[in-house]
Amino acid sequence: MYLTNGIVIGIIYAISALGVTLIVGIMKVVNFAHGELYVFAGYFSYYMSVSLGLSPLVAMPLSVFLVFLIGLLMEKALIRPTYGDDMYSLIVTFILSIVLQNLALLIFGPYPNKPPNLIFGATNLFGLFYYGNQRLLSFFISLAILLFIFYLIKMTWFGKSIRAVSQDREMASRIGIDHYRINMLSFGLGAALAAAAGVILSPIFPVTPSGSAAISLTAFVVVVLGGMGSLKGCLVGGLILGIIENLGAAYISTMYRGIFGFILLILVLVFRPWGLYGQKT
């Protein structure tokens, strides 16, 4: 049961972390505003389904798309002028994170909100225990998103040009890849992944504006755990973190849920600083 919980949460962590790792790998930009994008998506999804009365099935993709557009805009307006200076982009995304967090407080208020569930009830898993259908559904949606991203990166022209740009930006432009466009789209995609995690997880764990920092941190832990820029690392890192947090919370103490991930992070940094699947440099 706790293991199942860990796997479900872990997969969603992996999606959120994929968003971070895409942006770091391609643009060498650490997006501190990652968690805020997650929170915005959660609220969008809440308001669209509760206030506008849209079906969650419509509200969820629409919220993700909205955040994707916000991501494109952010890249174009704020990140693009900082290229070539990692420090500037770091400061810009950090400030952006604070601004967006307060904006969320202003617009949405400090109250935790929870978009409605897609389905109700529970299913008996392996004849062992009953597990919430909403969580099961979340798991399958997340899995589908993961598979889609892997397909996108490995098989399509867009994915291949993303990899080319991340390996050698100038050479990529010399074979005809418009790297400005790739940057913008991959930043948007990174934002959309944060949003996807947000809309999937918010019916289970309600979103609040102040919760964003924890979301960003979790994503960064997974990225470092798995290895910078590695997609496989994100998946494995997300699963490990999800499982450890849930088992730790169950058998040691729920008070310390957050600490297990960080202990793991410290161990990884000490013994394998390039992460599980990262490259030694």
Next chain:
Amino acid sequence: MLDVKEIEIFRGEAQILWRVSLTIQEGEIVTLLGANGAGKTTFLESVLGVHHPRSGEIYFRGRNISGINPFDIARIGISSVPEGRRLFKDMTVYENLEMGAYPKRARSSLLESLTWVFSLFPVLEVRKKQIAGTLSGGEQQMLAIGRALMSKPQLLLIDELSLGLSPKITKEIYETIQKLNKEGVTILVIEQNAALALRYSNRGYVLETGRITLQGSSTELLNDEHIRKAYLGM
């Protein structure tokens, strides 16, 4: 085909090229000679749009291309083999070649180009599933040339073709270059190995500290007193 007119290039505040002019006719192999630091690579990168000239113009088939982006240059039929090859090291040989056909006009004939490149460098077909970073130096150079050819270029610019390669492989590659040229690709080769490059080209230019100091047919250059002393060690 390519007409470079008195370009001046700066990198930051440092001037690298002074009023450099160079022309390439369709169907030629032209060599650009020069010592380390003479500005050869900078010249090539200027044609590719990596650096933009502060004055002067570059024409390709009558169109002014100075000041446009590298990815647009690649799309109009100029392709390059960079110094140090700069393959996409974590991708397979096949994927590297595929990326070479990125420009839209090249994608539709991807399979055709692939057959062409494999016929020029059969070893690439054998290694097609291998990760590019694990190839030998000679194979990497072949892959870099192959990648450049995948876009079906009209003009191919090659930087330091022989750098780090054994004489035998260098000779093989030069012979392939000649074959390519006969198939209609116009070529500019940048070389430090003057004797070799001039043997395989129609004309040559000599670049010294950012200025063109000599130009002429390859035979003329091979017999030139200054070239013999400075570049051929005779």
